Amino acid sequence: MKDRGTTAKDEAICFNKGGLVQRITRGDGGVLAIITVLLLLPLAGLLFADNGDEDLLKQAKNIFGPLPQVMMSEKNPITPEKVKLGKMVFYETRISVDGTVSCARCHPIGLYAADGLKKSIGNNCKLNPRNAPTVLNAAGQISAHWIGNRTDVEDQAKQSVIGPPSFGMPSYEVVESKLKGIKGYIDLFKEAFPGENNPVTINNFAKAVGAFERTLVTPARFDLFLKGDIAALNEQEKRGLRTYIEAACITCHLGPYAGGQMYQKFGIFEPYWKYTKRYPIDEGRYVVTKNEADKYVFKVPILRNVGKTAPYFHDGSVDKLEGAVWIMGKIQLGKDLNKSQVREIVTFMESLTGKIPEDALKVPLLPSTD
């Protein structure tokens, strides 16, 4: 058992069944306590596990917990008016510097809200530094982006419009003036933010997009299982879930979204770039915090719909889920998972492919420019 070095202020040490030390970097807003509880619950479950389906269900309930219907935020209560406007501006290209970028460009709903590229291409063909994660279930995470440099989905929406490789607009004021220039939006912002004198603001744009994204929860067959319907998963999937638990994937990929609740060093046992072979090396969360302990640390991605959102990792370096699972075993868990184990884990993961809300699958008609 090796202590890999921690700083008391930012990190906590947890032990899983196999005795592996895991460094958990604290997310903004004191999520450390929650993470510790979430981690301890499944570990307690594991100690008493057996192979029966009922016990598997009990363990799974402890590990994952129920998927919410929507991902609420006290700062941004969800209203139908906000969601309606948010979905519209999610498709709005006219607020990008070259008129080609909308949220939907990198997060096309039909591709499970990820664009299938290794790294997204923004305005004027600029390359984003990392792979675009899906926005489905994304609002349930501790932060947005691979390195947690956006506090939540609202902050992500807001910053994207001036992000140089995203919408590339010169300032928030220009975005506001573009939105005001499309007359149809004035009333829609008024309806979504009643009582405000000047509702067409970048913060309200961000709240509207956030409210829409907070509805993007995708219940899957796995959730029926979690609710007690043991037959909702077939034998292969249940075997896969067992392997997923036993291999210790749950150390990080836990909670309702199977991830998104903590930061973690990518490459605990070996440097990640030995496997991804992409250079220059991405220093991860260190870019945000300039804290040495955050070097090569990334937010643990959620695994909901992971079977639909290739390619994988922050650099999109791996095309196949099997490959990603095997690499994770090697460098996160120090395990050389065999082909059957990898296949079993992938089979379980595919049961996390969920149903996109009907309303999110309807294209909104946008107000005309003229």
Add this chain to the structure above:
Amino acid sequence: MKDRGTTAKDEAICFNKGGLVQRITRGDGGVLAIITVLLLLPLAGLLFADNGDEDLLKQAKNIFGPLPQVMMSEKNPITPEKVKLGKMVFYETRISVDGTVSCARCHPIGLYAADGLKKSIGNNCKLNPRNAPTVLNAAGQISAHWIGNRTDVEDQAKQSVIGPPSFGMPSYEVVESKLKGIKGYIDLFKEAFPGENNPVTINNFAKAVGAFERTLVTPARFDLFLKGDIAALNEQEKRGLRTYIEAACITCHLGPYAGGQMYQKFGIFEPYWKYTKRYPIDEGRYVVTKNEADKYVFKVPILRNVGKTAPYFHDGSVDKLEGAVWIMGKIQLGKDLNKSQVREIVTFMESLTGKIPEDALKVPLLPSTD
């Protein structure tokens, strides 16, 4: 009355109420006869017109004719399986050279299937030579593209994938192999093209996209009027329709789509670039035929949903519909339309904004790469 020069083989001369000579360039497939009949019908109507609503309705029926439910093609019969597949591949970015271009990129359904740019931006930021027309109702035209260099919507879909400023793929074979590489498509092509040994072909891709686009008919309030419901248009709109007829817009913008049935010189009375101020000068259909008489000739665009598809003209040079109508009056009809006339015509045109079919407003879920 000036004869502006014609060649007997390719053109016909028609006279409208004002005695203006209109040169009608023949579209592929002998549409000349149809056009002549279509032209003569409204002209006959005009001779006996009065200001009553019933007479206006009678005239309008003759000028426009009923909008079909779908735009059929003998070469490509519409089936639900083809439409389903066609809508999916319409959103497919993975068959473009940089993974960012799909049909929906330049024809986003939420923006009435036109992208709002002066000229569309394709793969690797390449600029298309002309403004992207909407694909709504487009299959009802004599050809596709502003200069008619695509015979129909199927031909347009096929050629786009290797179009250097569009999808930019090196060959049809590479597109076919990309489609075959996304396993989920194999069965969908089989279902859409039953009995074929090797259904995943570029021609079947084109037929599927075409079948989908042939369903994109958008009935409007104006069609209720055409069916006999005189109250479906308000007084302003009926006045606008009268002005539209009297100003002779109907000389070219006629038929069920209010255009799309002929080619016409852009700038009969004055060169178009005097007003659009975009250089170098686009020689229009001459680029295709190398026939001197086709210089500055373009396909007459359809006016269905024109109020939603700014900017206007082949070069997207004009942002406001009022401006476009005034310029058309000046250079096509030799008339300096006053503000009221322009406003009236625009008011009528806005009654052509239609309802996009429900199914086309549902985002298709695409098969995963992995």
